[in-house]
Amino acid sequence: MTGEELQARLLHRDAMMLVIDKPAGLPVHSGPKGGESLEQLFDALRFGLPRAPALAHRLDKDTSGCLVLGRHRKALARLGDLFKSGxxxxxYWAVVEGTPDTDEGLIDLPLATKEPGRGWWMKVDPAGAPSKTRFRVRGRAASSHGGGDLTWVEFEPLTGRTHQLRVHSAACGFPILGDAVYGQALRFGGPPLHLHARAVTVPFAPGAEPVTATAPVPEHMRAALAACGAEV
Structure with a gap:
């Protein structure tokens, strides 16, 4: 991806913050071994400011959609407080394998690191950090590949744990399509992860209208969402 291509994915811009449509498959920052990352392109998003914007939160490498950036130190401090306080x-929109038992509900399962030294892998653990996710079924479809039913689910994370939506959905029996870590997808050659940060609302300035941005459905999720009844 080039800086110009990243500029074309801008969803919101003001003096304090930006919201971009993160592409799936590109990490937001380089890992210990280096490699290409979205952060390396942020200089193209300065728009006249002396410094590039910085991440206000994170999205997984394979998750697409709304990513919030702060344009300077004061903005980042405010955004950090807003995210931390919930x-x-x-x-989020996801296509999952199987279907929830109810059309909507609350998943309340604490999460902890799966194993020391295994990086960001997580597990359900009664002694872990409190983790809550609201969900609502938006549509259903029979799978065209013979692997069972697919369901279009809208998630609202009430906490911000690593891999929260992926672990919660898998633990409840409906893993996200294409999840090669917590689901049944093949590590290589399977479908991409069908998880998309569809919208974000940030109440940045007290007394002012919140900033809301919506990211278009990525190409790799269109067919499955359409089969579940989404207009994409």
């Missing part, structure tokens, strides 16, 4: 509203 005042930023986030909506």
């Amino acid at each position: 005042r930023v509203s986030k909506t």
Whole structure:
């Protein structure tokens, strides 16, 4: 991806913050071994400011959609407080394998690191950090590949744990399509992860209208969502 291509994915811009449509498959920052990352392109998003914007939160490498950036130190401090206190509203769309038992509900399962030294892999653990996710079924479809039913689910994470939506959905019996870590997908050659940060609402300035941005459905999720009844 080039800086110009990243500029074309801009969803919101003001003096304090940006919201971009992160592409699936590109990490937000380089790992210990280096490699290409979205952060390396942020200089193209300065828009006249002396410094590039910085991440206000994270999305997994294979998750697409709304990513919030702060444009300077003061903005980043404010955004950090909003995310930490749970005042930023986030909506995710996913296609899952199987289907929830109810059309909507709350998943309340604490999460902890799976094993020391295994990086960001997580597990359900009664002694872990409190983790809550609201969900709502938006549509259903019979799978065209013979692997069972597919369901379009809207998630609202009420906490911000690593891999929260992926672990919660898998633990409840409906893993996200294409999840090669927590689901049944093949590590290589399977479908991409069908998880998309659809919308974000940030109440940045007290007394002002919140900033809301919506990211278009990525190409790799269109067919499965359409089969579940989404207009994409």
